[in-house]
Amino acid sequence: MRKRVIWVWVALFTLLIPLLGSCGPASPGATPAPTAAGGATAAPTGVPLGRDPKTLVVAIYSNPSDFDPASNNEQLGNMVLVATNEGLVRVKADNIEEFEPQLAERWEHNADYTVWTFYLRKNAKFHDGTPVDAQAVKFSFTRLVKAGLGMSYILAQFLEDPDSQIVVKDDYTVEFRFEQPTPLFIKALSSGYGAFVISPSAVQAHEKNGDMAHEWLQTHEAGSGAYMLTEYSPNQQVVLTRFDDWWGWEQYPGFRFDKIVLQIVPEMASRRSLIEKGDVDIALDFSPEDLDALAKNPDIVVHRSETLAVRYIVLGQYGPLADPRVRQAIAYAFDYEGYVNNVLKGTAQRARGPFPHKLQCWDPDVFVYPTDLEKAKQLLQEAGVQPGLELRFMCEEMGWPVQVAQILQAQLAQLGINLKIEQRDTSTYSGIFYGDVQWPERPELMAWGWWPDYNDPTDYAWPLFHSQAAGSAGANAGFYKNARVDEILDTAPSITDTEKLCALYKEFQDIVVRQDPAWIPLVERPDVRVLRKDIGGFQANPLYVETFDFFRLYRIGY
Numbered sequence: 001m002r003k004r005v006i007w008v009w010v011a012l013f014t015l016l017i018p019l020l021g022s023c024g025p026a027s028p029g030a031t032p033a034p035t036a037a038g039g040a041t042a043a044p045t046g047v048p049l050g051r052d053p054k055t056l057v058v059a060i061y062s063n064p065s066d067f068d069p070a071s072n073n074e075q076l077g078n079m080v081l082v083a084t085n086e087g088l089v090r091v092k093a094d095n096i097e098e099f100e101p102q103l104a105e106r107w108e109h110n111a112d113y114t115v116w117t118f119y120l121r122k123n124a125k126f127h128d129g130t131p132v133d134a135q136a137v138k139f140s141f142t143r144l145v146k147a148g149l150g151m152s153y154i155l156a157q158f159l160e161d162p163d164s165q166i167v168v169k170d171d172y173t174v175e176f177r178f179e180q181p182t183p184l185f186i187k188a189l190s191s192g193y194g195a196f197v198i199s200p201s202a203v204q205a206h207e208k209n210g211d212m213a214h215e216w217l218q219t220h221e222a223g224s225g226a227y228m229l230t231e232y233s234p235n236q237q238v239v240l241t242r243f244d245d246w247w248g249w250e251q252y253p254g255f256r257f258d259k260i261v262l263q264i265v266p267e268m269a270s271r272r273s274l275i276e277k278g279d280v281d282i283a284l285d286f287s288p289e290d291l292d293a294l295a296k297n298p299d300i301v302v303h304r305s306e307t308l309a310v311r312y313i314v315l316g317q318y319g320p321l322a323d324p325r326v327r328q329a330i331a332y333a334f335d336y337e338g339y340v341n342n343v344l345k346g347t348a349q350r351a352r353g354p355f356p357h358k359l360q361c362w363d364p365d366v367f368v369y370p371t372d373l374e375k376a377k378q379l380l381q382e383a384g385v386q387p388g389l390e391l392r393f394m395c396e397e398m399g400w401p402v403q404v405a406q407i408l409q410a411q412l413a414q415l416g417i418n419l420k421i422e423q424r425d426t427s428t429y430s431g432i433f434y435g436d437v438q439w440p441e442r443p444e445l446m447a448w449g450w451w452p453d454y455n456d457p458t459d460y461a462w463p464l465f466h467s468q469a470a471g472s473a474g475a476n477a478g479f480y481k482n483a484r485v486d487e488i489l490d491t492a493p494s495i496t497d498t499e500k501l502c503a504l505y506k507e508f509q510d511i512v513v514r515q516d517p518a519w520i521p522l523v524e525r526p527d528v529r530v531l532r533k534d535i536g537g538f539q540a541n542p543l544y545v546e547t548f549d550f551f552r553l554y555r556i557g558y
Helices: 075-084 134-147 185-189 200-205 268-277 288-295 324-333 336-343 373-382 400-413 426-433 457-465 483-494 498-515
Strands: 055-060 089-092 095-101 104-109 115-120 166-170 173-177 227-233 237-242 259-264 282-284 300-315 390-396 418-424 445-450 519-532
Touching (some): 075 227, 075 237, 095 104, 324 400, 336 400, 336 519, 483 498
Parallel strands (some): 390 445
């Protein structure tokens, strides 16, 4: 199986017209999870804040979905996972093709990439006090693969039989064996999703009916990171507390935060007020107008950085959309210029094809749909579509997906198509998007976003377009099936010649965009964070979107 996740984009921009309907936010049960004490608070030497300077407060826009590495596939839960969990390696922020140690101090492979060996640091501990050792690595990765949950594909694509392929050589040496050359394995291990090492003791202690502690991990974590999850109160806050026994603190001397508080603030206006008053240190998700105003505030810094993230509309390959001409017509109908220029105010660039332009093998000459209602009418007539057709567009209950749905609704109305917009809270929507519900219960159109786990076109494309990645097996929410696309995605991993690989993906991009559309690509989304100017140490990583290395952050002047 092949790959990856997606995103929850809630409240990124203020709506231009009223929302259609109202649903409550996702509300997993509150379960405090204290596990250890935080570090001591140093006396401040900088300007008084009126609150504890060693507590970093971040305003987020919704509840995280869960904290199980095997299932979490949205960025707020991932923000917590990255803070509380670690993998063997990670990519560098300034060069995503280079790796840096995390739980593995060093690694090596044989000449043909069929054996990878990782040597673990000996001073790493889980938050429950047990050691991070080779058995824990084997346990975690075997659990990830066998769980068969949303992120299992991260390693399942390489580890068909983890019991035999993962070999514990000694307490701190673990070996991975493959029948075929597997040069991409280290890239999979560096993913910001899925490939975390978790405590076997914690999982075994909280397992229920063979669920491998999946229920417990909805509201708890079992990692070894710099911070521990010590409180989760849905619709209120997530609290992370410094883990004093983290192996990495000696690399970050001086002021570091004892506590991270993620305040759940759904209203954009409230997030703006909090960051302007200094009641929070960091805030996420604002309209272009708000960002312009915040950038003029001398006490605030607006960080903008490129990502490999694409927003898109899923076109289901079923029901009225089974005929590719109907999908082509919908793609011709969307008002791209209006969305980019009038709604986003030029803050994002239009996507040219399904791949972000920085992804390996992106085709700069891929077909790009113009807005052409006459062409759309012609295609609908050829497909035998009569006026009065009703389609369903399901999306999250606020933010950019609703805007996109409203734009498309107005455009399709001019073609005699009634587009019904159905809004759901994040948890419900994610369950449908990644679930196995079939049409007609499954809507014809949905909005989502995606970025790769690493800079590899197959890693990006397999879970989105391969027929075996439909429903809960991946992120192919439109149940797209094209024999040639499957063939390309199955063949590509064995191709080592870059020119041949990119020739295949040039054909692939033409199929899924023009010949047999799977998506309507919309825009490449930048990563925008708003910080108070006294917060130092922040560095965005193009792959680890909307996460923070909290251990790097500090308050200037203290």
